Amino acid sequence: MAEQPPARLTSAMLIGALRRRAAADGGFATILVKGDDISGVILVQALEKGRETGLFERVSNFTGGYALMRCGPDPDDGAQAMSAYVERRRRSDPDLWVIELDIPEAERFAAETIC
Numbered sequence: 001m002a003e004q005p006p007a008r009l010t011s012a013m014l015i016g017a018l019r020r021r022a023a024a025d026g027g028f029a030t031i032l033v034k035g036d037d038i039s040g041v042i043l044v045q046a047l048e049k050g051r052e053t054g055l056f057e058r059v060s061n062f063t064g065g066y067a068l069m070r071c072g073p074d075p076d077d078g079a080q081a082m083s084a085y086v087e088r089r090r091r092s093d094p095d096l097w098v099i100e101l102d103i104p105e106a107e108r109f110a111a112e113t114i115c
Helices: 011-024 079-092 106-114
Strands: 028-033 042-048 051-060 066-071 097-102
Touching: 011 028, 011 042, 011 097, 011 106, 028 079, 042 079, 042 106, 051 079, 051 106, 066 106, 097 106
Parallel strands: 042 097
Antiparallel strands: 028 097, 042 051, 051 066
8 A cells, every 4th residue: 555645734724823923923924815725835925124025935845845935026126026026926826825924034934934
């Protein structure tokens, strides 16, 4: 009999954990775009004190785990560039999640929580 692959946490569970952990640590997390509950790709829009620090995608690291990879436009390009990027991604992947995370060291914090 074939061995079953290990169970994975769903995208909805990971997003929920990120929101709860951010709130517990005095940060703020809000879902900007709700994706597929089971396996939607997760984008984290990172902020610190309201200032954009980047957009990160949860990707497979090909060793059975996950990592965050910077994606999208440079934060200095402005909110319009970020919105246009997210819209393009949503057209090609309607199951995509986008969560805004405003907490110190948001990239590290998200990686510790969802990777």
